[in-house]
Amino acid sequence: MVNHSELIQNLVSKDAAHIQLPTSQLVEKSLERGEGKLTNTGALRAETGKYTGRSPKDRFIVEDDTSRDKVDWGEVNQPISEEVFNNLFAKVVDYLDKKEEVFIFNGHAGADEATSLDLRVINEYSWHNMFARTMFIRPETKEAALNINPDFTIVSAPTFKADPEVDGTKSETFIIVSLEKGIILIGGTEYAGEMKKSIFSVMNYLLPEQGVMSMHCSANVGENKDVALFFGLSGTGKTTLSADAQRELIGDDEHGWNENGVFNIEGGCYAKTINLSAEKEPEIYQAIRFGTVLENVAVDEEGTPDYDDNSLTENTRAAYPLDYIDNARIPSVAGHPNTIIFLTADAFGVLPPISKLTKSQAMYHFLSGFTSKLAGTERGVTSPQPVFSTCFGSPFLPLHATTYANMLGDLIDKHNVNVYLVNTGWSGGEYGVGKRMDLKYTRSMVRRAISGELVLNDFEEDSVFGLSIPVSVPGVPKEILNPRNTWVSEEAYDEKAKQLKESFIENFKKFSKDSEHIAQKGGFTV
Ligand SMILES: Nc1ncnc2c1ncn2[C@@H]1O[C@H](COP(=O)(O)OP(=O)(O)O)[C@@H](O)[C@H]1O
Numbered sequence: 070m071v072n073h074s075e076l077i078q079n080l081v082s083k084d085a086a087h088i089q090l091p092t093s094q095l096v097e098k099s100l101e102r103g104e105g106k107l108t109n110t111g112a113l114r115a116e117t118g119k120y121t122g123r124s125p126k127d128r129f130i131v132e133d134d135t136s137r138d139k140v141d142w143g144e145v146n147q148p149i150s151e152e153v154f155n156n157l158f159a160k161v162v163d164y165l166d167k168k169e170e171v172f173i174f175n176g177h178a179g180a181d182e183a184t185s186l187d188l189r190v191i192n193e194y195s196w197h198n199m200f201a202r203t204m205f206i207r208p209e210t211k212e213a214a215l216n217i218n219p220d221f222t223i224v225s226a227p228t229f230k231a232d233p234e235v236d237g238t239k240s241e242t243f244i245i246v247s248l249e250k251g252i253i254l255i256g257g258t259e260y261a262g263e264m265k266k267s268i269f270s271v272m273n274y275l276l277p278e279q280g281v282m283s284m285h286c287s288a289n290v291g292e293n294k295d296v297a298l299f300f301g302l303s304g305t306g307k308t309t310l311s312a313d314a315q316r317e318l319i320g321d322d323e324h325g326w327n328e329n330g331v332f333n334i335e336g337g338c339y340a341k342t343i344n345l346s347a348e349k350e351p352e353i354y355q356a357i358r359f360g361t362v363l364e365n366v367a368v369d370e371e372g373t374p375d376y377d378d379n380s381l382t383e384n385t386r387a388a389y390p391l392d393y394i395d396n397a398r399i400p401s402v403a404g405h406p407n408t409i410i411f412l413t414a415d416a417f418g419v420l421p422p423i424s425k426l427t428k429s430q431a432m433y434h435f436l437s438g439f440t441s442k443l444a445g446t447e448r449g450v451t452s453p454q455p456v457f458s459t460c461f462g463s464p465f466l467p468l469h470a471t472t473y474a475n476m477l478g479d480l481i482d483k484h485n486v487n488v489y490l491v492n493t494g495w496s497g498g499e500y501g502v503g504k505r506m507d508l509k510y511t512r513s514m515v516r517r518a519i520s521g522e523l524v525l526n527d528f529e530e531d532s533v534f535g536l537s538i539p540v541s542v543p544g545v546p547k548e549i550l551n552p553r554n555t556w557v558s559e560e561a562y563d564e565k566a567k568q569l570k571e572s573f574i575e576n577f578k579k580f581s582k583d584s585e586h587i588a589q590k591g592g593f594t595v
């Protein structure tokens with residue numbers, strides 16, 4: 070019998086356990102241990118070796134009495150036995166116990182106190198602990214942190230490699246969530262994003278049970294208290310578009326929505342830095358300083374980061390505390406959203422750059438979750454791959470998609486929310502022919518949607534998907550609004566659009582008969 074809490078307690082009380090080190094000491098430790106390098110921005114820079122993105126094929130949920138009847142098992146939520154988990158857990162803890170040092174952070178996930186999760190992160194690496202300290206919510210004092218009795222504990226040992234034959238994993242890498250024990254076990258990968266996304270998955274399991282909607286979205290709020298949400302799979306623009314000098318940032322990736330409004334789950338942001346520039350993304354650029362962790366960013370001998378260099382990965386990242394964005398709202402809590410934006414990076418170049426959705430179209434597109442997996446965030450993805458990622462976040466959803474969709478539908482109704490579909494992907498042809506939508510145009514469109522001006526607009530209906538396309542948006546060339554006009558050949562556009570529509574229909578078949586009415590109202594027949 071493995072006594073999990075006793076084993077964790079042994080690690081925590083070990084002499085060489087560094088508990089709740091402040092950022093400066095974590096930076097010092099990381100440098101002293103040779104884990105990273107200080108850049109001339111002040112940010113700490115680390116490399117993650119061969120895993121520069123998430124490893125979804127190595128992610129499991131323990132199948133036990135708690136999870137068995139609740140989790141939507143399948144390719145995303147792969148079951149693993151209690152026995153495999155227990156054996157591996159004991160091995161990993163023993164492995165860490167033999168290390169000279171371990172790093173421990175206590176904190177929270179969820180800015181709403183009623184549903185906040187108390188957590189502890191035990192790391193082999195100092196820079197990982199700095200990442201955890203940056204990305205989760207930091208308790209106000211060290212004393213408060215030490216008093217935390219965690220609901221969930223992450224145990225991360227990147228240099229521990231599993232032997233699939235012996236350990237029952239699929240490879241040397243594993244991310245295993247035990248909902249019953251409140252433990253997340255990570256080994257074989259140094260990609261720091263696994264930690265934050267595993268806690269997000271846990272919140273996506275726990276919040277709906279408490280009647281709270283959980284969402285893979287960014288959020289910001291304007292002077293008039295108008296809240297906007299941006300849903301989207303990785304790389305579609307959640308972080309970029311939510312950082313806006315004219316609006317307060319609530320958070321860039323994970324939120325809950327309860328009877329009072331929305332709240333951030335995290336205490337930091339995790340921005341993509343590929344091709345980052347001060348001109349295009351000033352808020353993010355200036356957030357890269359002491360206290361920020363740069364992951365897989367190329368740095369020259371003088372310590373200057375080169376954000377255009379993708380030699381290690383497309384998925385280069387910066388993790389910084391929320392308050393490094395000037396106008397961040399902390400505690401990150403706000404009222405009910407007025408506008409919801411679904412971000413899609415359409416690699417076919419077929420969907421309009423912005424369209425207004427009816428309530429049922431919104432439900433249809435939320436369940437479909439059409440977008441592309443962009444290069445880098447998941448292992449093995451090197452060019453945009455069209456994908457249907459239900460709720461724009463299927464890798465992180467333990468429950469059935471309709472649980473989240475029903476909750477969102479009720480909230481949209483209740484709060485009379487305007488919903489837009491925004492294509493931040495390709496225009497003028499598919500990937501390889503056309504080019505990615507210009508960020509400044511996307512920003513203009515999004516601003517007009519949020520300000521409410523677009524609702525008053527004239528719309529034309531697109532013939533393929535029945536989407537309402539505004540006929541004009543100030544600051545945006547008219548000819549790009551209807552994608553059909555941007556292709557060299559209209560016939561080629563029609564052909565591609567037809568193909569995309571068919572894949573929408575095919576994909577929607579996975580939902581039950583109950584969802585058919587959504588498809589029909591969404592402008593499709595199943
Ligand atoms: N039209 C556009 N809209 C949004 N982002 C764009 C656009 N064109 C290029 N990008 C780039 O795409 C990336 C979006 O990444 P990010 O905002 O981090 O996505 P997410 O937070 O959804 O994972 C950024 O590197 C951004 O500069």
Ligand SMILES: C=C(OP(=O)(O)O)C(=O)O
Pocket residue numbers: 122123262263266301302303304307322339446
């Ligand atoms: C960190 C990730 O997501 P995002 O790009 O949405 O922040 C991820 O998917 O690993």
Ligand SMILES: [Mn+2]
Pocket residue numbers: 304307308321322339340341
């Ligand atoms: Mn992001």
